[in-house]
Structures are given as C-alpha cells and as structure tokens.
Amino acid sequence: MLGGYRRIVVLTGAGISRSAGLATYRGPGGLWTDPELEVLSHIDTLRTRREDVCGMFWRFRRAIRGVQPTAAHRALAAFEAGMTGDREITIITQNVDGLHQAAGSQAVCDYHGSLARWRCEICGAVADPPDGDPPTHCDELMRPDVVLFGEMIPVDAERTAKRVLRDCDLFVAIGTSGTVSPASSFVRWARMTDARTIYLNLEPIEDPAFITQDHGPADELVPRWFAPG
Numbered sequence: 654m655l656g657g658y659r660r661i662v663v664l665t666g667a668g669i670s671r672s673a674g675l676a677t678y679r680g681p682g683g684l685w686t687d688p689e690l691e692v693l694s695h696i697d698t699l700r701t702r703r704e705d706v707c708g709m710f711w712r713f714r715r716a717i718r719g720v721q722p723t724a725a726h727r728a729l730a731a732f733e734a735g736m737t738g739d740r741e742i743t744i745i746t747q748n749v750d751g752l753h754q755a756a757g758s759q760a761v762c763d764y765h766g767s768l769a770r771w772r773c774e775i776c777g778a779v780a781d782p783p784d785g786d787p788p789t790h791c792d793e794l795m796r797p798d799v800v801l802f803g804e805m806i807p808v809d810a811e812r813t814a815k816r817v818l819r820d821c822d823l824f825v826a827i828g829t830s831g832t833v834s835p836a837s838s839f840v841r842w843a844r845m846t847d848a849r850t851i852y853l854n855l856e857p858i859e860d861p862a863f864i865t866q867d868h869g870p871a872d873e874l875v876p877r878w879f880a881p882g
Contacts, residue, residue, distance in 0.1 A: 668828020
C-alpha cells in the first residue's frame, strides 16, 4: 500500500505497545493519570527523591524485560527489511520500551530515550545493567537514560528527527495522542515538504495536517498499511 514512497518517517506512541500489555501514558488508565507517577517522572523530583524516581523506572524496566514485540512492531520491521534500492524508513518512537529494536527494526530514533540504558550523572558513563538492584556508579544511583518532564530532548535525537522530516515524502503517526510537544509538531514539519500524512490510532485526532486517518487497533492497522510489496 505504501510501496511508492522513498523517504518514510513513522512516529510511534504508547498505543503501538498496548497489546503487549504495556500501559499507555495518557487517556483512561494511562500512567500519567496517577498523580504520584507523574510527579516521580519530573526532573525536579529526581533531584529531591532520587531513590524513589530510580526505583520506579527500574520497576518499569523489569516489567518491560518480559514483553514481546506486537504484530504492529513486527510489521514495521518486516516492511523495513523488504525495502530495496535507495528507499528508507525511520521510526521515531516516543516509547522507551525498546520493542522496535526487539522486533528487528534498524533505523530507530529513541526520541525520549530508552529504559535499556542507565546513565551516571557524575562521570557520564552509560550502561545496560543486568537484572537485580538499581545500578550505582560513582557511589550514586544511576538514572534512567530517558527524558523526564522538564528536560530537553537529547541533541542527537532532535537532530535526527529534523533531518528525516525535512526529506520525507510520507509521514505516519501510529498510536500517539498527538498532544505531546515537540513530537506533536512533526506532522506540520512533514507537510512543509508536501509529504503525505497518515494517522493510525484507536481514536481520531482533530488535526487538519493529517491528510488521511484510519482508526482501530495498531495490530490490525499497521500490518495492513505496511504490507510488503
């Protein structure tokens, strides 16, 4: 269905991981509907309650470790594997679960970081620590290498997103509310290059920048839209 496009950018949100058993962030039952979880996800709280913040994200990481990629993740990976010539697809994900990589996708930009990585704020060391207790380095708890509320998007991720959006001829948003800045502006960046824009999600979005919308579970929509060929 999308075989004619050469530079494809896909933005994914928590909805693509829903069927894997992972909670979404916003909406009914979302993580950020719990005020305490939202407070613990802010950079200011990391400074004052480091053990609580790191402990919460370590529990998230342990929960993710046993989760398998969904049909939607696998469909995107298969689509990428089947691309030939100079065609390219880049997945910019707001998720920190690493399921795109687990499914086999290669060109993934972890826009909000990844729970697979933990960082020492004293010396800058980054590691994928083994299971067990939350890791320490330089006599301090390492922090999750994710973007907390109140933090900026990492420079490399921002640079990658701007580069691929500048050159794309197709932009597809999957399983995202389209309300979190700066990713919410990606569709308008893509429209500046006259790219086709598609929104795949359970619920519609009131954003005229999306030319096409299709509504339903990601595990049904993504394999259909990204069928090989």
